[in-house]
Amino acid sequence: MxxxxxxxxxxxxxxxxxxxxxxxxxxxxxxxxxxxxxxxxxxxxxxxxxxxxxxxxxxxxxxxxxxxxxxxxxxxxxxxxxxxxxxxxxxxxxxxxxxxxxxxxSFTPLITEYTSTMLRWVKVALALATLLFIVWLTFQAIASQSLFDWIGDRIDNLTEETLGTELRRGREQL
Known part of the structure; x- marks a missing residue:
C-alpha cells in the first residue's frame, strides 16, 4: 500500500x-x-x-x-x-x-587469522622431512639386504673356489 x-x-x-x-x-x-x-x-x-x-x-x-x-x-x-x-x-x-x-x-574461520605463513611452511617442511626419512629407511633396508646377499654369495663362491683349489692341489701332489 x-x-x-x-x-x-x-x-x-x-x-x-x-x-x-x-x-x-x-x-x-x-x-x-x-x-x-x-x-x-x-x-x-x-x-x-x-x-x-x-x-x-x-x-x-x-x-x-x-x-x-x-x-x-x-x-x-x-x-x-x-x-x-x-x-x-x-x-x-x-x-x-x-x-x-x-x-x-563469506565466513572465514578464525583459525586462519591466527596461523602465520611461516608456521604453515614449517609444517610442510616437517611433513616433507618425515617422508624423506621414511624413504631413506626403506632404501637402507633394501640396500643392506642386498649387501648381505652379495656378501653371502661371495663367501659361498670363495669357499667353493678354495675347496676346489685345495682339492686340485692335493690331487696334484698325489
Missing part, C-alpha cells in the same frame, strides 16, 4: 480487539487505545458529518462511522493494512535470509 492510499489518521476499531478503538497515525498503528465512543459522541459525530460531508450513495445514515469511515470501510482498510504488513514482513524475512546466506558463505 502506498502512503498516499493509507487512511487518514484517526480512531479506528482495534484490529487486536473489537471492543476498543486504536489510533491510526496515518502510517501505522500506535499503542494509544480508548473505549468505544458513547452514544452521545456518535450522535454528535453523525451530526457533524451530515453538516460537513455529503452522504455517498452506498452509505446509510444510521451506520456507525469512525474518523469519517463506515465500519465496512474500516474493516477493508484494516484488512489491506494487514496484507501490506504481511507482504513487508515476508520481504524483510527473504532479505534477511539472503543476507544470512551470503554471510555464511
Amino acid at each position: 502506498r502512503i498516499i492510499d493509507a487512511p487518514r489518521e484517526g480512531w479506528y476499531p482495534d484490529p487486536d480487539g473489537r471492543e476498543r478503538l486504536r489510533w491510526w497515525d496515518g502510517l501505522d498503528w500506535t499503542d494509544i487505545r480508548r473505549a468505544p465512543p458513547s452514544t452521545a459522541e456518535l450522535t454528535r459525530a453523525e451530526a457533524d458529518m451530515v453538516h460537513h460531508a455529503p452522504i455517498s450513495q452506498g452509505q446509510q445514515v444510521g451506520q456507525q462511522q469512525y474518523g469519517g469511515y463506515s465500519r465496512q470501510d474500516t474493516q477493508e482498510i484494516i484488512a489491506e493494512v494487514r496484507t501490506v504488513a504481511r507482504q513487508e514482513l515476508d520481504r524483510a524475512a527473504n532479505e534477511f535470509s539472503q543476507r544470512a546466506n551470503i554471510a555464511v558463505r
Whole structure:
C-alpha cells in the first residue's frame, strides 16, 4: 500500500480487539487505545458529518462511522493494512535470509587469522622431512639386504673356489 492510499489518521476499531478503538497515525498503528465512543459522541459525530460531508450513495445514515469511515470501510482498510504488513514482513524475512546466506558463505574461520605463513611452511617442511626419512629407511633396508646377499654369495663362491683349489692341489701332489 502506498502512503498516499493509507487512511487518514484517526480512531479506528482495534484490529487486536473489537471492543476498543486504536489510533491510526496515518502510517501505522500506535499503542494509544480508548473505549468505544458513547452514544452521545456518535450522535454528535453523525451530526457533524451530515453538516460537513455529503452522504455517498452506498452509505446509510444510521451506520456507525469512525474518523469519517463506515465500519465496512474500516474493516477493508484494516484488512489491506494487514496484507501490506504481511507482504513487508515476508520481504524483510527473504532479505534477511539472503543476507544470512551470503554471510555464511563469506565466513572465514578464525583459525586462519591466527596461523602465520611461516608456521604453515614449517609444517610442510616437517611433513616433507618425515617422508624423506621414511624413504631413506626403506632404501637402507633394501640396500643392506642386498649387501648381505652379495656378501653371502661371495663367501659361498670363495669357499667353493678354495675347496676346489685345495682339492686340485692335493690331487696334484698325489
